[in-house]
Amino acid sequence: MTTIDIPGYRPGTYVLDPAHSEVTFSVRHMMISKVRGTFGVKSATLTAPENPLETTVEASVDVTSVDTKDEGRDQHLRSAEFFDTENFPTMDFVSTGARAEKGELFVDGDLTIRGITKPVTFEVDFGGFGSDPWGNYKAGASAKAVINREDFGLTWNAALETGGVLVGKDVTINLDLQAALQQD
Template sequence: MTITIPGYQPGTYVLDPSHSEVGFEVRHMMISKVRGTFAVKEATIVLPENVLEASVTATADVASIDTKDEGRDQHLRSADFFDAEAFPTITFVSTGVREAGADLLVDGNLTIKDVTKPVTFELEVGGFGTDPWGNYKAGATATGTIDREDFGLTWNAALETGGVLVGKDVKITLDLQAARQA
């Protein structure tokens, strides 16, 4: 099957950090969700003629974590969670792109705290276009869910009412915008 994406232009695209971030959400006390972001440090997206041969590498800065609560952010940077001092980055390297019905899926390896596991993200192509300064841009959102404990993020606290403070499943959303290189 041939995939047609309006405006698709092959090339190597490099991250526009001011228009990109990694978001996450996780259950808190099993009754609500906490959301946060990481800054994307760098990303390269290679788009060949056939989108199913595309590849992406991306790196997020662990110290940039922001959940709108500085005390929680400090705890997340600590050895209880991400250990930002010892493991300053989170990386994703794609291993393939495939169709699943009308959807595009990006398979790859996610590394957190030196633990690498295969993950799959559902890809939503935002589009392509030229910005006011003549840069040709690509935008996309990728979403997936991981079990944080698979990556050594096991800290938790039992609640008096039953359950735990932090859920295991973490929804990840990568919002990326990148500029095609000459």
């Protein structure tokens, strides 16, 4: 079985520290620039066995918290034309595996948006481990994935007079996460 050596790795259950974690996204706007936004992380749990590549992840993002610094756009994103947060208030991820390839770490899993589940791969940049001043053992990582929003039923768009469309199909999801090892 394949394994990797991660300095400081400790098996156990890690729970997300929302004060030190962030989920952001970016998408093409008018084919000429990008709109960026954030979501609040509702919960995330990493179960880390002896072999780091057998780690499992379950996470939930509060889609109602979408913030693009434009309240009108945020309301539109919460509407039935996009996320339909009244019926689908969360975006959920459940890992299906992890792998190391050519020095890179990847986490595969199922992402659910608007009740539609599709496979997604996150490229992970592992930050490391460390103890905070209060004796909590923490892990940090960043991850990135690109999804086609239309695969998840996010199909609203508007044609532009100059050609193209208002909203691009590809959405880049970036995660900056910190989690604490739960004490027995």
